[in-house]
Amino acid sequence: MKTIVIATKNTGKAREYQEMLAPLGIEVKTLADFAPITINENGKTFEENATIKATTAANQLQLPVMADDSGLMVDALGGAPGVHSARYAGDHDDAANNAKLLLALKEVPDEKRTAHFHTTIVGIKPDGTKLVANGRVDGHILHQLTGKNGFGYDPLFYVDELGKSMAQLTADQKNQISHRGRALRSFMKQFNDWW
Numbered sequence: 001m002k003t004i005v006i007a008t009k010n011t012g013k014a015r016e017y018q019e020m021l022a023p024l025g026i027e028v029k030t031l032a033d034f035a036p037i038t039i040n041e042n043g044k045t046f047e048e049n050a051t052i053k054a055t056t057a058a059n060q061l062q063l064p065v066m067a068d069d070s071g072l073m074v075d076a077l078g079g080a081p082g083v084h085s086a087r088y089a090g091d092h093d094d095a096a097n098n099a100k101l102l103l104a105l106k107e108v109p110d111e112k113r114t115a116h117f118h119t120t121i122v123g124i125k126p127d128g129t130k131l132v133a134n135g136r137v138d139g140h141i142l143h144q145l146t147g148k149n150g151f152g153y154d155p156l157f158y159v160d161e162l163g164k165s166m167a168q169l170t171a172d173q174k175n176q177i178s179h180r181g182r183a184l185r186s187f188m189k190q191f192n193d194w195w
């Protein structure tokens with residue numbers, strides 16, 4: 001069985017990678033399985049941040065590592081919170097981020113609440129060999145929290161193609177259509193060559 005390290009501290013992301021990779025016979029480890037690693041996510045783009053996370057962990061662990069940088073782009077906010085999604089309200093707090101987003105869109109009518117989630121996955125091997133893949137899913141921002149599943153902005157994200165909020169989807173349904181699921185399937189097409 002192959003083991004891959006995902007350089008994340010986000011338990012929601014880690015669970016989704018486990019759900020998607022276990023059926024492929026790949027065991028997922030995360031940063032929680034190793035001694036603490038300090039990562040400065042100070043890039044300006046998803047790819048820069050994912051590269052920083054993956055490179056820092058691959059250098060320290062001397063193992064092949066994948067990292068995920070992702071976020072929510074809201075058109076009426078000029079693409080915010082974007083790469084700043086985790087700390088939009090200051091403190092990596094999902095409830096505070098969602099409250100801030102609802103407030104920012106208070107006066108924005110339904111037809112202008114378009115948004116998408118984006119994920120960039122970067123794989124880095126200790127010798128520096130790099131693989132990049134991207135995914136996105138389009139939707140709208142709701143007026144109230146809807147649904148209990150998922151994490152982050154999922155309760156405010158209405159998935160156009162399914163007519164439900166992301167947090168109303170089962171884990172399998174989310175993984176089928178999500179930015180992360182799409183990025184991972186693209187990544188896996190090139191995985192064997194990279195590995």
Ligand SMILES: O=P(O)(O)OP(=O)(O)OP(=O)(O)OC[C@H]1O[C@@H](n2cnc3c(O)ncnc32)[C@H](O)[C@@H]1O
Pocket residue numbers: 007008009010013041068069070071072085086087097117150151152153154178180
């Ligand atoms: O950097 P790591 O340790 O992987 O964990 P993180 O939570 O900081 O992850 P990011 O830097 O990629 O920030 C992405 C933020 O975007 C949001 N987000 C990403 N994917 C999401 C998803 O599938 N559903 C809802 N919100 C998501 C959520 O608020 C995340 O904290």
Ligand SMILES: [Mg+2]
Pocket residue numbers: 041086
């Ligand atoms: Mg982060």
